[in-house]
Amino acid sequence: MKKRSNRLPGRKGSKLFKAMQNVVSILLFLLIWELLVRVLHIKEAFLCTPSSAIYHLFWPQPDADYHWIVNISATLKEFVISFAITAAGAIFLAVLISWSKAIQNVLMPAFIFINSLPVIAIAPILLIWIGYGLKTNIIIAFLVSFFPMLLDTITGLNAQDKQLLDLVNYLHANRWQILFKIQIPGAMPYIFAGLKISSTLCIMGVIVGELIASDVGLGYVIVNAQSTMDTPPMFASLIMMSMLGWGMYLAINLLERLLMPWSFLKDRVDA
């Protein structure tokens, strides 16, 4: 939704200004939250202050040990594996499907149909089939995030300039050349849009898996803390999850910049 800012020297100041503005309004939000909780004497069992959430993250508590390192690495592992399978699997399958119009005509309606279903509802069935643990959470996350990614990639592979395809056909380009020189570069914007959507869905899938059945991970920390009405670790866990999400978002953006330098170049010329 935000327009990509460019790197022209004249705009750099305004970009910095905008970033500052964002930081200030977020800090303001946290400050209001902190003050409200303190001034209204809201009980910690109901809502904790942001500062105590952060405090719980970095200073070990005498009454409870949350094993942050273990839980964070479990969630991170689930997230990275499921996201990698989603991304690689969806792109691979999309390429296969895009080669045959007939297969596409049969499978696309099915994929669109599945994509409109509440896939998360399958989680309890997976728990019976596979049992509890990391594997189940990975599969839940994969199922939740796979179809949006697949549909985006197929759309991208299909959305090619017809004249360009005619031209290279005329020049006897083979299937691989068309794929690597035209289809995949052309599909990049769609692929990255898909990656951004499915990375958030992946996190959601992992967390839902951890919430409903798990004995490790950030989602487990939340459920566990809820049962003792201990809000600071819940918010601390939430902060860590958001960090994971932001980290992945930044990584995808960086990759986008590396793999599609032309799209950023175009912005600069436009401005």
Added chain:
Amino acid sequence: MKRKFLRLAKKYGIKLLGITAFLGIWQAVVVGFKIKKYVLPSPVQVLRSLFDPTLAAKNQWWTQIAVTGGEILASFTVTLVLGVALALLIAWSKPLNKLLMPVIVVLNSIPKIALAPLFLLWFGYGIQSKIFVAVLIAFFPVLLNTVTGLIDVDENLLDLVHYLNASKWQTFTKIRIPNALPHLFAGVKISATMCVVGSIVGEFIASKKGLGRLLRSAQANIDMATMFACLVLLSIMGLLLFWLISKAEKLCMPWMNREAEEE
């Protein structure tokens, strides 16, 4: 009349055939390989758990459907009203936009589903907590899409009406809101799925009634047929909501139909 029927038959016939074939193969595989009921139920067993009087009475399908459907509809309505109202406010006032948007963008990037246990703590195990969870995760797509639609308007058009002394109200009703409708509906479609997901996950974590709750209790009993029946009902509810939205879309944006027909 006959032509219309033929067109409909052609449009839905293939899909219907595909679904029937899929169910047929499923049934044949389950029967043929003697797959146990607790591993994978056959479609017939799923149907029986839905319609067989004794089984249906045990599962109280109508109560579950009413609870979950109520949650989905309530959360969807709240999402729509709140999302559009806030989007209008943000698009109307620049200071509000500057103040709220960064916070909204940050809140949106939080995996909101993780707040579900907290909401259960705050609002209890009843229907309200599920509605709040569903609204929380469904709210942002509507809000952000509508804001984009309201603000991302053709500059030339704005200059023109400004020159013609259009009031702010007129710019909103004649230009910004029609411009926002396609974005709004795109957001609403995402939100519809999110409302269903939020209600289900809320019920998974803690609830007394509803299809999500039934899924969990059937899981404890390894009653696969009931679980698949829940899945079918949830899918139907999701698809119904989707269908309603696309009908509303056609009503609200008649010009889109015209474009589609011209093609």
